[in-house]
Amino acid sequence: ADSKIVIPVVVNLLYRTAAENISDSQIQTQIDVLNKDFTASNPDFKTTPSEFATVAGNVGITFELVKTNRKATTKTSWGTKDAMKKTKQGGLDPTSPATNLNLWVCTIGGGILGYAQFPGGSSATDGVVIDSKYFGLSGNANYPYNLGRTATHEIGHWMNLRHIWGDTSCGNDLVTDTPVAKTANFGVPTYPHVSLCLPTHNEMTMNYMDYTDDRGMFMFTTGQKSRMLALFVSGGVRAGF
Numbered sequence: 001a002d003s004k005i006v007i008p009v010v011v012n013l014l015y016r017t018a019a020e021n022i023s024d025s026q027i028q029t030q031i032d033v034l035n036k037d038f039t040a041s042n043p044d045f046k047t048t049p050s051e052f053a054t055v056a057g058n059v060g061i062t063f064e065l066v067k068t069n070r071k072a073t074t075k076t077s078w079g080t081k082d083a084m085k086k087t088k089q090g091g092l093d094p095t096s097p098a099t100n101l102n103l104w105v106c107t108i109g110g111g112i113l114g115y116a117q118f119p120g121g122s123s124a125t126d127g128v129v130i131d132s133k134y135f136g137l138s139g140n141a142n143y144p145y146n147l148g149r150t151a152t153h154e155i156g157h158w159m160n161l162r163h164i165w166g167d168t169s170c171g172n173d174l175v176t177d178t179p180v181a182k183t184a185n186f187g188v189p190t191y192p193h194v195s196l197c198l199p200t201h202n203e204m205t206m207n208y209m210d211y212t213d214d215r216g217m218f219m220f221t222t223g224q225k226s227r228m229l230a231l232f233v234s235g236g237v238r239a240g241f
């Protein structure tokens with residue numbers, strides 16, 4: 001698709017406590033964050049260091065909430081084995097995953113903020129899971145994961161992006177304009193973060209596909225954009241969108 005890609009989003013919300021039953025307006029804050037981050041209209045995008053500004057990209061994809069499914073449960077945590085995606089296991093089956101991005105919002109547990117399925121997997125489990133504490137603009141209570149960037153990162157995976165360090169020491173993320181990184185970076189690294197991978201260069205710690213705090217990540221590159229957009233062309237894995 002060369003025309004505008006608008007991703008219809010279905011939120012599947014599983015709650016036990018009132019706090020987990022987040023409001024429609026809270027859900028909308030997450031959609032708003034995605035619309036900013038994927039169009040480079042997030043205010044912090046402009047703080048990208050100049051050495052990376054030339055490759056920083058506007059992905060040009062937007063998101064539209066089509067439906068929220070809410071279901072009360074007795075589960076205290078759902079783990080990472082996709083039970084939340086299955087009505088038979090007490091969760092909620094996805095809605096038309098070939099044409100909707102399904103998000104599951106629930107308590108995951110184990111310190112996991114979110115997880116995603118890469119393109120090409122089973123349609124029955126296609127989508128992204130985000131812990132309800134880190135969904136949308138969640139205020140001081142969930143600092144430093146309170147700016148909705150867990151969903152930005154996980155949807156990056158759903159659109160075929162790897163971690164910037166390639167999940168191995170000085171690994172390859174299959175994107176040429178992201179510099180090699182030694183490993184995941186946490187917190188908010190001070191720029192420049194000189195890489196321990198050679199030849200000497202600075203790491204792009206502010207990329208959404210690193211592991212920094214939410215306020216430390218604010219850009220995708222044009223190389224990552226190309227990798228994402230390749231899914232949506234005719235014959236691509238997500239051509240249905």
Ligand code: ARG
Binds near residue numbers: 111114153211213
């Ligand atoms: N899958 C990662 C985790 O659960 C997500 C990291 C997202 N990072 C963030 N700053 N929100 O740890």
Ligand code: ZN
Binds near residue numbers: 154157
């Ligand atoms: Zn990740």
Ligand code: CA
Binds near residue numbers: 173175176180
């Ligand atoms: Ca790279």
